[in-house]
Amino acid sequence: MKRSTRSIQAAIALLSGLFAIFINPGMVDKTVNMFLMGMTKKGTEPMPAAPALRLFVSFTWRGVEVFAGIALLLAAYGFLKDKKWAFPLALVSLATMPIGSFYTSSFAGYMVRKHAYAPSFNAFIVGLVAFWLLIILEKRGKKMWAMMITLTLLGMIGTQAFAFSEHGLRGIFQSGGFQAGLTASIKDPSIGILRYSGPIMAMVLITLFIAIYQIAAEKETGWWLALVAGLGMAIAAVPVHFARPKASFSLAGSNAFAAGQAVKGAATPSIFTSVYFLGGMLGLLLVIVLFIPFIREQLTSEESQVD
Numbered sequence: 001m002k003r004s005t006r007s008i009q010a011a012i013a014l015l016s017g018l019f020a021i022f023i024n025p026g027m028v029d030k031t032v033n034m035f036l037m038g039m040t041k042k043g044t045e046p047m048p049a050a051p052a053l054r055l056f057v058s059f060t061w062r063g064v065e066v067f068a069g070i071a072l073l074l075a076a077y078g079f080l081k082d083k084k085w086a087f088p089l090a091l092v093s094l095a096t097m098p099i100g101s102f103y104t105s106s107f108a109g110y111m112v113r114k115h116a117y118a119p120s121f122n123a124f125i126v127g128l129v130a131f132w133l134l135i136i137l138e139k140r141g142k143k144m145w146a147m148m149i150t151l152t153l154l155g156m157i158g159t160q161a162f163a164f165s166e167h168g169l170r171g172i173f174q175s176g177g178f179q180a181g182l183t184a185s186i187k188d189p190s191i192g193i194l195r196y197s198g199p200i201m202a203m204v205l206i207t208l209f210i211a212i213y214q215i216a217a218e219k220e221t222g223w224w225l226a227l228v229a230g231l232g233m234a235i236a237a238v239p240v241h242f243a244r245p246k247a248s249f250s251l252a253g254s255n256a257f258a259a260g261q262a263v264k265g266a267a268t269p270s271i272f273t274s275v276y277f278l279g280g281m282l283g284l285l286l287v288i289v290l291f292i293p294f295i296r297e298q299l300t301s302e303e304s305q306v307d
Contacts, residue, residue, distance in 0.1 A: 001082060001138075005137050006079045006080060006082055007079075007080065008137060009079040009086070009087075009090070009134055009137050009138070010076040010077075010079035010080045011076075012090075012130050012133055012134060013072045013073070013075040013076040013079060013086075013090045013130075013134075014072070014073065014076040015130075016069070016072050016094060016097075016126060016127065016130045017068075017069040017070065017071075017072030017073040017075075017076065017093075018069070018073075019069070019123070019126055020065045020066060020068055020069030020072065020093075020096075020097060020123070021066050021069035021070065021073075024062070024065055024066075024069075024097070024101075024120070024122070024123045025062055025065075025066060027119040027120045027122055027123065028058060028059070028062045028065075028101075028104055028120045028123075030119045030120075031104055031105060031118045031119050031120040031121075032054075032055060032058050032059070032104065032120075034116060034118075035051070035054070036051060036055060039051040049173045049174075049177060049178060050170050050173045050174050053166070053169060053170050053173055054166070054170070057103075057166050058103070058104045061096075061100040061103070061104065061162075062100075062104075064096055064100065065096050065097055065100055065101075065123065068092075068093035068094070068096040068097070069093070071089055071090075071093040072089075072090060072093045072094070074089065075087075075089045075090035075093065076090075078090075084217075085217075087134065087138050087216055087217075088212075088213045088214075088216035088217040089213070090134055091131060091134060091135070091151065091212055091213070091216045092209055092212045092213040092216070094127045094130050094131045094134070095127070095131065095151075095154075095155055095158065095209065095212050096127070097123040097124065097126060097127025097128075098123070098124045098127040098128045098131070098155055098158075098159065099155060099158040099159050099162055099205075100123070100162065101120045101121055101122075101123035101124040101127070102121075102124055102159040102162075102163075103159065103162050103163050103166070104118070104120045105118035105120045105121040105124065128155070131151070131155070132148065132152075135147050135148050135151065136148075142294055142298050143298050146294065146295045146298035146299055147215060147216070147298075147299075149289060149295065150215060150226060150286075150289065150290065150295060150299060151212055151215060151216070153230075153282070153285065153286045153289060154208045154211060154212055154215075154226055154229065154286070155212075156282060157204070157208060157229060157230065157233050157279070157282055157283060157286060158205060158208050158209070160201075160233065160237070160275070160279040160282065161201045161202075161204040161205040161208065161229075161233060162201075162205055163275075164197060164198070164201040164236070164237065164240075164276070164279065165198055165199075165201035165202040165204075165205060167194070167198070168194045168195070168197055168198015168199070168201060168202075169194075169198060171191060171194045171244075172184075172185060172191060172194055172195075175188075175191050189243050190243055190244040192243075193239060193240050193243035193244060194240070196236070196239070197236040197237065197239070197240050200232055200235070200236035201232075201233075201236055201237075203232060204229050204232040204233050204236070207225055207228055207229045207232065208225070208226070208229040210225055211225035211226040211228075211229055215299055218301075218302055219302060220299070220300045220301075220302055222299060223290060223296065223299040223300050226286065226290055226299075227287060227290055229283075229286070230283040230284065230285075230286035230287040230290065231283065231287060232283070233279060233280060233282065233283030233286075234280045234281075234283035234284045234287070235280075235283075236280075237276045237277070237279040237280035237283065238276070238277060238280035238281075240276040241271070241274045241276040241277040241280070244276075
C-alpha cells in the first residue's frame with residue numbers, strides 16, 4: 001500500500017476518533033435532552049419508565065462510541081505503521097457511529113412530530129462516509145465491491161437490530177410498567193413475542209460487529225457470521241410484524257403524527273411500512289447477496305498478509 005494512501009487513512013481514522021470522543025457526546029446529550037424535555041413537561045414531571053430506558057441505552061451507546069473513538073486513534077497509528085489490524089479495527093469502530101446514532105436520532109417519531117433535526121445524526125453521516133472511504137482506499141475491483149455491499153448491509157441490519165433489541169424491553173415497559181408488562185406477556189402474544197425477538201436481536205447485533213471485523217480482515221468466518229446475522233434478523237423480525245399488527249414500528253411518515261401525542265395511521269402498518277417486516281426482508285436480502293458467486297468467492301478466499 002502506498003505511503004500516501006496510508007496517511008490518508010490515518011487522517012480519516014484520527015479525525016473520526018476525535019469526533020467520537022470530543023464532539024459526538026455533546027450532540028447525543030442535546031438530542032436526548034430535547035426528547036426528554038418533551039416527555040417530562042420540560043423537566044417538571046418524573047420520567048416514565050420507557051423514556052428512562054431510552055435514556056440509559058443512549059448514554060450507554062455514547063460510551064461505546066467514545067471507546068470506539070479511542071480505538072480509532074490506535075487504528076490511525078496502525079495505518080501509519082502499515083499494520084494489517086488497522087483496517088478491520090477502524091471499520092468495526094466506525095460502524096458504531098451510524099448504528100448507534102440512527103437510534104438516538106429517531107426516538108419513535110418524536111423528532112418527526114416536532115420537525116426537529118437531531119444533532120446526534122451527524123455521527124451517522126461522519127461514520128458512514130469515513131467507513132466507505134476507508135474501504136475504497138483499501139480495496140480494489142471485485143474485492144472492494146464485495147466488501148462495500150456486504151458491510152453496508154450489515155450496518156443497515158445493525159441499526160435495526162439495535163433498535164429492535166431495545167424495543168424488546170420498551171414494549172414491555174409500555175404495557176403498564178415492567179412488572180405488569182411481564183405479566184401481560186403471559187397471555188398477550190403481541191407482548192410475549194418481544195420476549196422472543198429482543199434477545200435474538202441483541203445477539204444479531206453482537207454477531208454482525210464480529211462479522212464486520214472478520215470480513216475486513218479477509219477471514220472466511222466473516223462470511224459465515226454475516227450469514228448468521230442475516231438469518232437471525234429474518235427469523236426474529238418477521239414474526240413480530242404479524243404478532244403485533246397494531247403496535248409495530250411504521251414508516252407511515254410525518255403525516256401520521258398529530259400535533260399531540262396520538263399517532264394516526266402509523267398504528268396499522270402494512271408489509272410495506274412495517275419496520276419489523278422490512279427488517280426481516282433486509283436480513284433475507286443479506287443472505288441472498290452473500291450467495292452471489294462473486295461476493296461469496298471474494299469473502300471466502302483468505303489472503304495471507306504480512307504485518
